[in-house]
Amino acid sequence: MHAQVRQDRPQRAYDVVLFGATGFVGELTARYLAAHAPAGCRWALAGRDRGKLERLRERLAATDPAHAELPLLRADASDARALRELAASTRVLATTVGPYTWYGARPVAACAEAGTDYVDLTGEPEFVDRTYVEHDARARETGARLVHACGFDTVPADLGAYFTVRRLPEGVPLRVDGFMRSNAFFSGGTLASALTALGRGPQTLAAARARRLYEPRLPGRRVSGPVGAPRFSRETGAWALPLPTLDQRTVTRSAAALERYGPDFRYRHYASVRHLPVAAAGAAAVGGAVALAQLPAARRWLTARWEPGRGPDAERRARSWFTVRFVGEGGGRRVFTEVSGGDPGYDETAKMLAESALCLAYDALPRTAGQVTAAVAMGDALVTRLRRAGIGFRVAHSR
Numbered sequence: 001m002h003a004q005v006r007q008d009r010p011q012r013a014y015d016v017v018l019f020g021a022t023g024f025v026g027e028l029t030a031r032y033l034a035a036h037a038p039a040g041c042r043w044a045l046a047g048r049d050r051g052k053l054e055r056l057r058e059r060l061a062a063t064d065p066a067h068a069e070l071p072l073l074r075a076d077a078s079d080a081r082a083l084r085e086l087a088a089s090t091r092v093l094a095t096t097v098g099p100y101t102w103y104g105a106r107p108v109a110a111c112a113e114a115g116t117d118y119v120d121l122t123g124e125p126e127f128v129d130r131t132y133v134e135h136d137a138r139a140r141e142t143g144a145r146l147v148h149a150c151g152f153d154t155v156p157a158d159l160g161a162y163f164t165v166r167r168l169p170e171g172v173p174l175r176v177d178g179f180m181r182s183n184a185f186f187s188g189g190t191l192a193s194a195l196t197a198l199g200r201g202p203q204t205l206a207a208a209r210a211r212r213l214y215e216p217r218l219p220g221r222r223v224s225g226p227v228g229a230p231r232f233s234r235e236t237g238a239w240a241l242p243l244p245t246l247d248q249r250t251v252t253r254s255a256a257a258l259e260r261y262g263p264d265f266r267y268r269h270y271a272s273v274r275h276l277p278v279a280a281a282g283a284a285a286v287g288g289a290v291a292l293a294q295l296p297a298a299r300r301w302l303t304a305r306w307e308p309g310r311g312p313d314a315e316r317r318a319r320s321w322f323t324v325r326f327v328g329e330g331g332g333r334r335v336f337t338e339v340s341g342g343d344p345g346y347d348e349t350a351k352m353l354a355e356s357a358l359c360l361a362y363d364a365l366p367r368t369a370g371q372v373t374a375a376v377a378m379g380d381a382l383v384t385r386l387r388r389a390g391i392g393f394r395v396a397h398s399r
Helices: 024-036 050-063 065-069 080-088 105-114 125-142 155-165 188-198 201-214 246-257 276-293 296-305 314-318 347-362 379-388
Strands: 014-019 043-047 072-074 090-095 117-120 145-147 174-182 222-224 231-233 238-242 264-273 322-330 333-341 392-398
Touching: 014 024, 014 347, 024 043, 024 050, 024 347, 043 050, 050 065, 050 072, 080 090, 080 105, 090 105, 090 347, 105 117, 105 125, 105 145, 117 347, 125 145, 125 201, 125 246, 145 347, 155 174, 155 246, 155 264, 155 322, 155 333, 155 379, 155 392, 174 238, 174 246, 222 246, 246 264, 347 379, 379 392
Parallel strands: 014 043, 014 090, 043 072, 090 117, 117 145, 174 264, 222 264
Antiparallel strands: 174 322, 231 238, 238 264, 322 333, 333 392
């Protein structure tokens, strides 16, 4: 694909609109945009509560008076008309309003219809698959790029695998494994999204089956993402626990769309845990969470313990970090790479979402449309932006 600026896009009042700006991650994203959006960027805050938007704008203006006149747009996730107007006003809509299974359908539909680029933070496979079935074709017609999971779900895995593949030989079968470590905490919004996804197993399977009916075949190529078994990884010196998350699906969708991943590509995604007792406890905890998520009363109780809109304070986030280490091999070559950063769920997620929105708005990118991954839509341009913003992409060693 050849990079090119989207000159055919209609003129809009705004370059970027941040929807859900007053939530926990929404405010972090707004603060990042306030500090890092380029001069002349036309951006606005959007949400359902005008009073909260005004108070957020006051906090931003206290740091930089230039934001005192930042536009405020009122829209509710259930108001299809307001969302159509919102989508039509901007080149890129970034939304933090989740769980996306409940609140994401109308914003993404409005963007697909208006030809507006869309980015979100979902980690919910059901929502992503339903969006593909319902809106991919229309987005291709209007030129909209619908890019899901532009935070810790799933940018480090997606761009990390992309970064790794580009350091391996072309035209040969490739194998990449990703190993994630972090000491981070989660917010109420993250918990609500996770419980929603875990508690909708039948619906998630149905959405995946429906997607497979629409997805094009890959003649002459093969892409797979098997769920690996728990094992001790000599490459990382830690126990590897399979993570059947949206990360793995996103990487394989990038591989299906980009021939650079070779004729036969496989990706596996793991949590990396140093000590066996911790690994066993983690596996038990995940199993318990899955079981509890099947019970509506348990989901309500767990959500009430940590309500959406809350999250760890700045001091706790400052101590948080993540690394995703990749082992890639093919064509007789083996390469070890790493993506790393600070607090993954909040500070770095806000950074990833904001930089993704700015990348779509301003950078020379491959001509794509429809539901596409971050690697397919933005690739090297987003890697460059994130490196400049302090997220590490490096080759540890190769042979």
